[in-house]
Amino acid sequence: MKVLDCIDAGTEYCPCHLAEKGECIMCSQLQGKSFCDCVNWKGVCIYQEYIWNQSHNKESRKTYTCEVLNKEQIAASIYIFKIKVNRTLTRELNQPGAYVFLRSPNDPLYFDMPMSIMKVDKEEETINIVVQERGVKTKSLLEAKNGNDKEVLLRGPFWNGVLGVKYIKGFRKGKALLLVRGIGQAPALLVANKILQGGSSVEVILDRGKAGVDFTKNRFEKMGCHVINKKIIDEENLTVSDWVIQYVRNSITNKGTELIYSGGPEILHYGIGELIKQMGSDVYFTCSNNMKLCCGEGICGSCQTRLIDGKRVKTCKTQFDPIAIYGGR
Amino acid sequence: MAKVIIIGGGWAGCAAAITAKKAGADVTILEKTDLLLGLGNVGGIMRNNGRFTASEEIIALGASELIAITDRVARHKNVNFPGHKHASLYDVIKVEPRVRKKITDMGIEIMLETRAIDVNKTGNKIKGIVLADETVVEGDVFIETTGSTGPMGNCLRYGNGCCMCILRCPSYGPRVSISKRAGVEDILGQRADECYGAFSGACKLAKNSLSSDIVEKLDKDGVVIVAIPQEDINMGKLGHKVCQQYALKEFAENVILLDTGYAKLMTSYYPLDKLRKIPGFEDARYDDPYSGGKGNSVRYLSMAPRNNALKVEGLDNLFCAGEKSGLFVGHTEAIVTGSLAGHNSVCLYLGIPLLELPRTLALGDLIAYANEAIKTPDGLKNRYTFSGGKYFTRMVEKGLYTLDIDEIKLRVKRVGLEGIYEEKLL
Structure with a gap:
């Protein structure tokens, strides 16, 4: 694919700071x-x-102070947050790839961490987010006490949490295969939901991974997905397991699978991307955006990466075919 | 079988499709909107001044199809208006369906609502055209007839913004310069003040928004001329116009209407409140561009360097025609260049010498003259048309302008090109 899209193009946040500085991802006139x-x-x-x-650029996203309605611990280091938001946000966040930045109210701005949306309830005006305790920022959020645990600062909406999202949104009446592992289970629910809306069937290979807990099987099955619990990553060799490679190959070749979503670590993205490239298949490849998203606005540069052809992209805003990174060099 | 892909279904693209098909190619037209003919859907003026000679030369060369259609759907023939004689005005509403039928009947594939955005190429050879949905249409030879108008950003930067013209970029997406995508820099036309581009030269008013006596006269004579109030005369606007053949004093001092089915208003744009001050125009309303009170489309921002056989320089298998091939104005000029590019696409496929029209014909002279002129700074500020301006003067001086059809046939015969476009090469 030669086309690089900006996920924010045409939204109320476009044109953004990049346009004002002659760095627009889309428009040649705004690239100087x-x-x-x-x-x-x-x-x-x-x-x-x-x-x-x-x-001038349009106003950027706001930071909202939101009430945490519930915080449920479901495994040693895994928590589900239920957060009250406004109606507009529920509407804007109810799509694959949606995410927000969260931090505790007494933490400074640079504690903002990108968090995928697992579930949106439009009636209650709430969102569910799964937090895994990993580093300084998540620890600070989870350790908040004395009333600070009742609220979070939420900046959003952001949408670039899934690469190749247009394939998911445009997929109709086909067969999709989702490979999800660990904390990557959370955003995969909105992916499955969108694919099912298009009249397609969804098969999920689910690996509880390092999160150590399967918190989505019931949810996937309730939606109408077929779930197989299986180890996806061979942890000894740090590669995609042979079983998964064979399964994916067979799905594409013999079962008519036309869309694959990889929702797990980079090893999984590379394993599947290289397999598809190797097979010369034209199956749609989509995956979670695992880059280090920091400001979300294309400014800070932390998410920048290079595609196979050497082009630099800001992955917090740019949509492209994931094969352009994971298809092997 | 030679597979010829034509990018852009305007007059030039349609003409190229017809001659390529007649020469034996398998032809596909890629058109971004839901209509063929592009700006030809709001044009209408044929056979005025030197365009008469040019039309007859096209017919003698063997590509009579499109001229025959515009003649057949003419609402008026032999109309005179300031600076112009024996014009024929086609009905812009009737012309497109007839052209589409002709093209389809000839077995040419038309892909509508198909926007070309890029090329796949190996070295200097184009392999395929990438469409907006990222699929690729492959071919042997390609002809770019995407024109040079718009898109919105250009109309904004060099004009008064998108005025919602017939090209409908917001609906069907912007034009992309295919030659530039293939690595060949565009040539840009300029206005007298050296600003880039030029405004399209006319607007269309809804006929039933005009007074009944104006409509009656339009239906009867094909032309109505009404004086503009002294305080509203704007001579400066003439310099911004594409159509220098209409950049005459009379066009600034008067409102000139031609009957093309709509009332064609021969000015690039005209503020609606000022227009409504003119007797008979009290209810006036624009049908094209919808915002004709504010501006018009901006053109000449994307021409490809080419030789006189219309092959784009620097690429092995790309031709161009219409406005893409020079600072041409008008449908006749598009048909002239399109027909040649279509014929030559098959010559190129076969590896036989490409056809260059001799300068003893008006067609050959215009193509060569415009190509020489475009290489000079002043030449970039001119426009080239059989119907007026600098080129028509040249046509008259060189004795190329004639209304004698037998003489035109003889000229074509003398250079051995009679019916050349009818020849099946493949």
Whole structure:
């Protein structure tokens, strides 16, 4: 795929700071060039939006103070947060790839951590997020006491948590295979939900992974997915297990699977990406965005990576075919 | 079988499709909107001044199909208006369905709502055209007829913003310069003040928004001329126009309407409240562009360097035609260049010499002259058309302009090109 899309193009947050500084991901006019070269049109002329906005970026995402309605510990280091948000946010976050930044109210801005949305309840106006205790930021959030544990600071909505999301949104009446492991179970639910809405069937290979807990099997099955519990990663060799490789190969070749979602560690993305490339298959490959998302606005540079062709991309905002990273060099 | 892919289904693309098909190719047109003819859907003026000669030369060369359609759906023939004689005005509403039928009947594939965004190439050879949905259409030879108008960002930077013209970029997506995507830099036209691009030269008013006496006269004569109030005359606007053949004093001092099914208003844009001050225009309303009171589409921002056989320089198998091939104005000019590019696409496939039209024909002279002019700074500020301006003067001086059809046939015969576009090469 040659097309790089910006997940925020055409939204109320577009044009953003990047446009104002001549670094827009989409628009040649806002990359300092003098003429249109609009390969990745999204239905809105970003340059026109920019000029109409007095040649300034639109207002960025807000940070909301949100009530934590419930915090349930489901394994040694795994917690499910139920957070009260507003109606607009529930609507905006109810899609595959949606995430927010969270931090405890008494922590400084740089404690913001990206958290995938597992579930949205539009009636209750709540979201569910699964937090795994890992480093300084998660520990600080989980250790908050004396009333500070009753609230979180939430910045959002953000949407680039899944790469190749347009394949998921556009998938109709086909067969999809989801490979999910550990904490990667959480965002996979919204992925499955979207695929099912398109009239497709969903098979899930589920590995509790280092999270040590399976918290989604029932949810997947309730939605109508077929779930197989199986180890996905061979932890001794740190590779995708032979069984999974064979299963994926067979699904593509003999079972008519047309979309694969990899929701797990980088090893899984590379294993599946290289397999698909090797097979020369045109199956849609999608995966969780595992990059180090820090500001979410394309500014800080921490999420920047290089595609196979050498092009640099800001992965917090850019959508591209994951094969361009994981298809092997 | 030679597979010829034409990018852009305007007049030039349709003309190229027809001659490529007649020469024996398997032809596909990629068109981003739901209509063929592009800006031809709001045009209408044929056979005025030197375009008469050019039309007859096209017919004598063997590509009469499109001229025959515009003649057949003409609402008026032999119309005179300031600076222009013996114009024929086709009905812009009737023309597209007839062209589409003709093209389909000839066995040419049309892919509508199909936007080309990039090329796949090996070395200097194009292998395929990448579409917006990332699928690829492969071919042997490619002809780019994407024009040079818009898209929105260009109309904003070099004009008054998107005015919602017939190209409908917001709905169907913007034009992408295929030659530039293939690595060949675009050439840009300029206005008198050296700003890039130029405004399209006319707008369409809904006929039933005009007074009944204007409509009656339009239906009867094909042309209506009404004086503009002294305080609203704007001579400066003439310099911004694409159509220098209409950049005459009379066009600034008067509102000139032509009957093309709509009332074609021969000015690039005109503020609605000022227009409504003119007697008979009290209820006036624009049908194209919808915001004709504010601006018009901006053109000439994307031409490819090419030779006189219309092959794009620097690429092995890409031709261009229409506005993509030079600072041309008009449908006749698009049909002229399109027909040649289509024929030559098959010559290239076969490895036989490409056809260059001799300069003893108006067609050959225009193609060569425009190519020379585009290489000079002043030439970039001019436009080239059989119907007026600098080129029509040249046509007259060189004796190329004639209304004698037998003489035109003889000229074509003399250079051995009679019916050349009818020849099946493959």
